[in-house]
Amino acid sequence: MPELTPDELLTTTRSVRKRLDMTRPVDPALVRECLEIALQAPSGSNAQRWHWLVLTDPEKRREIGALYRKSCRAYLDSPGAAGRLYANDPARSQVQARVNDSVAHLADRMGEVPVLVIPCLQLPSGDLPEGNQAGVWGSVLPAAWSYMLAARSRGLGTAWTTLHLAYEAEAARVLNLPDDVRQAALIPTAHYTGETFKPARRTPLDEVLHENGW
Incomplete structure (x- = not known):
């Protein structure tokens, strides 16, 4: 396990798309450990209405991956795609282009990721x-x-994704979800390659900080 301080963990947990290792199995016990930790998070009224689908079955991963790929293609063609943002800022547009490329890379391989985790909520x-x-x-x-x-x-890489929710009903049928359960995200999970995770460039705090009002 990487030896990370709390600050290092918080500032170097990146969306991993191109560097997910599709060939190395993930020990189910590791995923369970991570989910046990997740269950310590707060929830409204302490209701804990969350449920967690862990997909390792190749066919189910393939079906969810196909839905994600279809939705992602529409996203990449849209005006809001990462690669089309900040086009007038040369430095930032280069970063956006890399993000766009990594999104497309994962879209074509989502069904190959060893573990897909789908957090859900059961609504009253x-x-x-x-x-x-x-x-x-x-x-x-x-x-x-x-x-x-x-x-x-x-030592596992993940990425927060929601694009498959454009086909939420189709995904629910693949997953055999009850009618009162809604999906929140799709989190691909795999061992990652390389060890160069570092803090990302962000908009300076003073440009987004508002004290006592806007």
Whole structure:
């Protein structure tokens, strides 16, 4: 396991797409360890309505990967695709182009990733409520991020993805989900190649910090 300080873990957990090792099996015990840690995250009213699908079956991974690829192709052709953002900023557009390329790379290989983790929420009524969506998804997103941090600390790479949700109903049929369970994300999980993870360039804090109001 990498020896990382808390700050190193938090600042070097990257979206891993091109460097996921598709050939090396992932020990199911490692995934279980990461999920045990994820269950310590907070949830609204401590309801803990999360559920976790762990896909290792080759056929199910292939089917979910096909849905992801179809959705990703539409995304890459859209005005909001990573490669089309910040086109007037030469330095930043280069970064965006690399992100775009890595997204396309993963889209063609999602079904080959050794483990696909899908965090879900079981809703009391079966329907997403109107209005405060943040309150709903805030009851699973911290746990999903905890899973990704735990994976990083154990030498596993992950990426937060949601593009397959354009075909959420089709994915639910593949997964045999009950009607009251909704998917939150798709997290590919694999050993990674290389050891060069480092903090990414971000917009300076002072450009996004607002104190006591906007």
